[in-house]
Amino acid sequence: MLSKDEKNLSQVIDKISKMEEPRRSVVRRVHDIIVTAAPTLKPRIWYGMPAYAKSASTPALVTLRNDERLNLAITEKPAFRPAGGVDGALMPAAWYFETVDEHTEKRIAEIVRSVVD
Incomplete structure (x- = not known):
């Protein structure tokens, strides 16, 4: 019998597998980056999107969207920090991407680890 975490992971992998290429490969890579960067986060479906939370019963902290653009977003649940520098008091919460290179990875x-810390 599968645990709740195993069922949730299976649902996330299934959701990703139903995406069309090349997005499926990009989102799968981002999924792998997230679970490697923050192995304590638990994959789950959150409002129909792959997401990552501290446990199967807590709100998602990070989501992956496959809309008009691919999007990595921090939910409202973690503490936000002002960006500083040229962005001053702005608090980054979402990043769009189409591909993932070494710098983006x-x-x-870094973004995922900042949510967990």
Whole structure:
């Protein structure tokens, strides 16, 4: 019998597998980056999207959207920090992408780790 976490992971993998290429491969790569960067986060479906939470019963902290553009977003649940620098008091919460290169992969990992810490 599968645990709740295993069922949730299966649902996320299934959701990703139903996406059309090349997005399916990109989202799968981002999923792998997220679970590697923050292995304590639990994949689950959140409002129909792949998402990642501290447990199967807590709100999602990070979501992956496959709309007109691919989007990595921080939900309203984690504490936000002002960006500083040229962005001053703005608090980044979403990033759009079409592909994932080495620099983007590192940035996604940083973003995900900042939500967990």
